[in-house]
Amino acid sequence: MTFYESIMDWQTLFDYRLDDLIMFSPEVYEALHHSYLQQYALMQWCFWLLLLVQVIWLVQYRMVLEISLALIWAWLAYQYTYQTLGQVLLAGGQLAGILAIQSFIHLLLALVSPAGRLKPRLLHIEQKRSVKLRIGLVVAGLAPWQAIVTGQSSLSVSYGLGILPTAIVTIGFAQLFYTGWCRWLALSIPVLCILAILVLLFGLY
């Protein structure tokens, strides 16, 4: 039985407030990130490099780009959400599952033919606008959004290591490539992730 099933089964969902569901302190949240950053400092450099490669080169190869995004979301699901946040968050396993679904969605999009509605929008965007969008994606990916929002340097996770910058970049790529239901498929979970993180930070700080 999952955490959420338990809550629903109880029929006591409305007994709980937001701060009841945030079951750890800012001190612990920061310490977890500090430890995570120390452990994977090298990975952060790799993810930054990958972002540059994705934005400069891989945008021309949608399938490869989607596979690289799938790997990044799989990392976020397992290493960040399950292994790190899961230490103090009962729903860590369920949240990791949601992020794993995002990883699967990217694999699915990689396999789907880019014909018809999946035709890359990038081709239709003017050169100037495309350059601006790519620069925007790099800036959004490198920015340690959690640290900026909270003023806590220990939360300086950026693209690949942290959910917020990765979700923003993923939304950017979805905007570049897709229209219609494919776009919604690609960006629904990242949008929910951004909202969830903002609610969490609002509850904690």
Add this chain to the structure above:
Amino acid sequence: MHRRRFIWKLGCAGVAILCNPLNPGASLQAKGAGASLLRKSIPSTGELIPVIGMGTWITFNVGKIQQLRDQRTQVLKAFLEAGGTVIDSSPMYGSSEEVVGYAIDKLGAREKVFAATKIWTSDAAEGKEQFEDSLSLWGLSDLELEQVHNVVNWQDHLPFLQNLKEEGRIRYLGITTSHGRRHADVARLMEQYDLDFVQFTYNLANREVENSLLPLAEERQIAVIINRPFGGGGLIRRLKQKPLPAWHQELDCQNWPELALKFIVSHPAVTVAIPATSKLAHMKENMGGVRGRLLEEKERQRLLEYVINL
């Protein structure tokens, strides 16, 4: 039950009966050794427990971060050194049970704690698993108190807890709620079942239980654990910004946490309050509430009026 732990508990129960042989359910102040340590008795057995315990919600949920685990161990050490024994946790509190178990093991304090935890699930089979998990996480062979968290699926869990009690794997059973919720359910169960403990919220800012659950607990001879004695921390943060009453030393209290806790544990129906903290300094402040004397009713009312008029 481990032999040393059994002998320790047997000794505690013996002291309780010797201290108060005629009226084991009544509250009292322990005399003799540990002269000023305030204890109250559990009505169903007469066993004495210190009036201040320790909650672990949020504060002990530190995951595997070694530095924080060791710091929490120091908090638990301060609690035990000040005379505390009752530690309350729940499977709902993330890694809290595991961290408490780690700290107990580090301090070699297995026989000194009054271990209270909960079952928190709507599934009967999972409730049984949670009990076994709790034993493993706390590093104990038995628990003092097992409670049904927020009265979730009490229909299945209470009979299970009754069986555990009969088997000697727990010594007491109870139910809990918090934030002033589910009081009607709790009252009904207090009337229908043979409970040893009930746990709910009561503090200077939330006195909803004064006219309902507290008198009922007294009438039914059920021990009462008070959670959120500082209103989740918000109450004490606000109080600390205000001046202490000029007459605080008349009450044998040195600071706001002591005043707030003495107000609670001096209620005749209350057995123990379980403030939670992650800070050593706050633990020392809290444990001031286990020393000195209980307040008389007129002193409680004076304190309450002072707080209301702040």
